Amino acid sequence: MSTIVYTRTDEAPLLATYSLKPILEAFAGAAGIEVQTRDISLAGRILAQFPERLTDEQRQDDALAELGELATTPEANIIKLPNISASVPQLKAAIAELRSQGFDLPDYPESPQTDEDKDVRARYDKVKGSAVNPVLREGNSDRRAPDAVKNYARSRPHSMGAWSADSRTRVATMGERDFASNEQSVVLDQADTLTIRHVAADGTTTVLKDGLAVEAGEVVDATFMDVAALRSFLAEQVEAAAAEDILFSLHLKATMMKVSDPIIFGHAVETFFADVFERYGAQLASAGLSANDGLGGILSGLDQVEGAEEIRAAIEARLAELPRLSMVNSDKGITNLHIPSDVIVDASMPAMIRNGGKLWGPQGEEDDTVAVIPDSSYAGIYQAVIEDCKAHGAYDPTTMGSVPNVGLMAKKAEEYGSHDKTFEMTAAGTVQVVDSSGTVLMEHEVAEGDIWRACQTKDEPIRDWVKLAVTRARATGDPAVFWLDENRAHDANLIAKVTAYLKDHDTDGLDLQIMSPVDAATFSVQRIREGKNTISVTGNVLRDYNTDLFPILELGTSAKMLSVVPLMNGGGLFETGAGGSAPKHVQQLQSENYLRWDSLGEFLAIAESLRHLADREGNARAAVLGDALDKATERVLTEDRSPARRLGQIDNRGSHFYLALYWAQALAEQTEDTELAERFGPVAEELAAKEQQIAQELLDVQGKEVDLGGYYHPDEEKTFAAMRPSATFNAVIDALRE
Template sequence: MTDQNANSAPAATPDIIYTLTDEAPMLATRSLLPIIKGFTRAADVSVGTADISLAGRILAAFGLADDDLARLGALTQDPAATIIKLPNVSASLPQLKAAIAELREKGYELPDYPDEPATDAERQVREAYDAVKGSAVNPVLREGNSDRRAPQAVKAYARTHPHSMGAWSPDSKTRVATMDADDFRHNERSVVVPEAGTVQIRLVPADGGEPVVLREELPVTAGEVVDATFMSARALDEFLARANTAAKADDVLLSVHLKATMMKVSDPLIFGHVVRAFFPRTFNTYGEVLAAAGLRAEDGLASILAGLDDLPEGERIRASLREEMAAGPRLNMVDSTRGITNLHVPSDVIIDASMPAMIRAGGKLWDADGSMDDTLAVIPDSSYAGVYEAVIEDCKANGALDPRTMGSVPNVGLMARKAEEYGSHDKTFLIPADGTVEVVVTAGTGQPAGTVLLSSAVEAGDIWRACQAQDAAIRDWVHLAVVRARATGAPAVFWLDPERAHDRTIASLVERYLADEDTTGLDIRILDPVAATRLSLERARRGEDTISVTGNVLRDYNTDLFPILEVGTSAKMLSVVPLMNGGGLYETGAGGSAPKHVRQLLEEDYLRWDSLGEFLALAEALRHVAQVSGNARATVLADALDAATTTLLQEERSPARRLGGIDNRGSHAWLALYWARELAEQTADADLAARFAPVAEQLGAVNEQVQAELVAVQGHPVELGGYYLPDPALADAVMRPSAALNAIVDAL
């Protein structure tokens, strides 16, 4: 974890750590961070960086770079920690392999990813890469629970400048298809471990053979909630076949909505089932040929198509896929102009982005002709599918929500210490044989060794997983909900499903820990997710706010769903994570649209990424610095930044959608001007006012020139020297093309 100042001597931990990530956020950082460093330096606030990008994590895994993520994880235990975390790639396997290939081309001596490791060395390589895959960053950094809400300035802007909302028809055919049995929700079992100890996860084969150890040792803490569940492969395939038939019969688009990035073991496996279900004849005929060539349904249709040229049967397989595509239901398109279907790439399937976008568009998604149509939204596991179905039903009955009048649905989310499903990756398994999976005590826990805590009768091919939620994290979550209810006066609703074993356990703990809190005068309820959705929508239509208090996955879903309807994008949310040891983690919005923004930059030298989330996070981070360090100037910087952000919104200086307008770099230039003016005009710190008065004058004098320079570069392809690890000089040249702006910023 280093400051970006070259050749500087080792120093104390900077006041603020700004993360270097991937794709559009990473590119935007190259433009924004010099501005941030210049302004904060004047107030004696130091800003350092930590590389948590996919490329950086891969290199660190093999000793070719410092492990900034591990160092940052350790820093979360420091009460003074102040971390600004930008969206990073939660890598699917195709993304991981692409990044490995790029790094090897750049000369890094990295091993290939072993799909079928056969030796101990290959298994170690696979383990190292798998630790990088998927949501490797968030579980390390999220040592606190989540407080996400739309800032007042953002909400006010949405009401005066409402974003477009598609019209809903009561006759819309759009609906959700989900499993009604034998999925994760219905098969769940839950237990509270009385004392700290260790457990083992093992498969006892049905044929009476020796148990197969799936996880040798799993530590548990006193009072920890441990769950076990599985999805039946047989039931999943039957459900998917019915969904395909239903979409064809209703003549609607078939769309699948998963999260193969965050749920990096289970959801790619489910995605593979979806691909095989859509092309049953092809996989029945050529499945063994494809498998022998390493072409897996789990990696998506694009990966399979790309590998067919090397197969003798390639053209026959391609023709078979084409025939089944024509005969099956129409597919939702991720990019109709490029022929990218919903089944092409697993990392393109991001439910918390795709479902709200469909709802905002009046229940419609894109088809192959570039038109929009109704859809059968396939969400295999029923745990949270009812939330989306409830919103669809509400919109059919009442029409689209109105951002000019609707209330807000902020969120308090349980996510600390790898809570719940997002911490399940190292405890998720593809079951190799029929039998019973057992979670067995090996030591401690207040129970004899050999005690079976949880068991699941499974079949070969089923997807089994265990989840954990620590008692301290649950207590902190309940307390944070009370704090937010007290601060806002809004009702706080715990979204807990009495039909789920885990949620029943959590509900009992919520009731216990609420008794330890002062809830006088507060409206705090526990409702099942569907009822909670309906209540929140009913209140939102009246202009009233309702705090959703949810588990980890619903936190992710709700903090996209409601913001996309309220303010147009989840990137405009303020995301604060009060770390349990006193530090602060400030997250900057969603990165689901980042790949298409990079594509546009490469083709047109135009970056549409909106850094508003970074502006909001930085202001809160500065306030935390003031609190822990006593540096009052940090508060002055924060207040001025908030005022500048409000002006930027009201003056519509955020990135436009098309060439010729303000892009990300132009927005940063406007922010620098507004921030300098606010600092020059504030009266809380005369020295800062004097310091920034000439800066504001200089920026104002060259503003037209700066904006002209930034527009002048647009419309041409650019070269970055890499996607996952761009060449620094090339990236800086692209992201800082205004000599006039650079001269003023660098002089700070």
């Protein structure tokens, strides 16, 4: 029997799974396909770390490790939904919820001292940040907007904010003494084991990491951020925003860069509230309140601090001064500096650009902003797009071209694999990367508090990345641009490899170029204004950034992207878009029983997964199912059956019903497989006949509060009941499943 593994993740995608997966099981079963589930949710990952503390009924297998092994096999066929990349506040909240449900979990140790606390912290650290993607992504990324989605966006364009030539919105970045400017990079001639060590001024040597295995041809980078320069830069931007009376906004990715970016976020909080920390910093620290957790973490813990009201008043007084902070939610007073995971650069910057360069201020007002992206590695791409919009106005979704992406991400490539090699310096000295013979490969002079990191990019993924770029360029006829800067150490090494590996392929007639990220961004936006497509071939971080930036401008959302990961050993990983896990959608369901999450990404991924099974295992019926699903998905779009945004209209569950109806009809009408047509003909007729009844049952539940029994770890029975509220529809699907 063929197998599809469907991941159980978090928040809105998890809720949608309770409704969609039974439909998938019912249809896939007709082709002899078993749909299995693996729990890689934040709660599931936490529980898997502490089996010895749980009862037999509570224990949970390490599904992520299991899927990581599966991803290296030819048999892999995994549909991966968005999951929480946990910040420390999210991790703590999930732990608290699980403890309230009777799971004997330890507290998260902020400053572990004992061996037991260090062990607990190490286990929790395995769950923090982007713990999932690096494990599953044993291949490089192919992300693009399917024709049906692009055509829909052109015929029903999303709103775009107007740009003014005199907009004061700009990107502020360091440009010196940061990760980009301090970077060193080497290519290993042979396999080896490296050591990262800190050598103090008195010669004391501390091993930061040993046993770092590297392969022949691997690219290894090292760099650091000068924290004194960072704080000076942040203070300058606070002053500049105040002088110009525009909003101050910080844009990081504390979820993926789970060691470095929370620290940078903390420096921004301390800099913006410099007077508060100067007067009360010692009291806050003694209470265990860290700026790295954001202003929200400090405010929520103030009741445990002596003089809490005085500190709270000082914070409020600072917020009343210039510059104004941009807001995540002005109605609730949630600022840009409240929670590290609230403002994610790859989503927040495109949203600002789409909105005419405007963010929201404390009174709900829209205004220009200084968008602070401290490290200059990729900040320039956003400035390039802003300059293009100032010169030419907003983009037109009805005519603009597309920027699909081929992304280097396999085997934890580049910065997103740096978590275990990132360190906050506890003393001044020199950080060195040495090989097994003791030769120093790279070294940096650092000061106390500096953030140092190393990252790796293996040769095999680079070769596969180049191959995938050539494949996509050949398939589409579009130019493919490698976004690499010859003046950056890492990129210079990649340029040499790309140039060499392109010779292994037939590139006649293909337009393949290498440009710096800023030049590539400028080139791409010029072409999209002309309605032309340009493939961006990027490293791991730019893969993430570009697959939000361009889809948000083109389609209004990144959740509608098709995301395929051809695994290097022959399997397939099918990701359901780049739309995040949508916590606000969960909150709306809980308060109004309305889920506006759009499962379009899941629909697209399922169809690709079915076609992969057909190609890999010769399951012809799976191909028929996949093609019929694509037709159903296009009808969901063209007939406006996607979730709306307000009560009284269909939500996520309604879109699933219409997908099932259209899927059954497409199968009944196709002529390739008469047995499938005969099987689904009656299903299509019954669903069509009961359409109004089912639609009404789905609408009738709206407007009421819903108890899911948990946020990070919802109750199964309660959540199934909430997400499958139509008894009529359930009866048809369950009969088909049986």
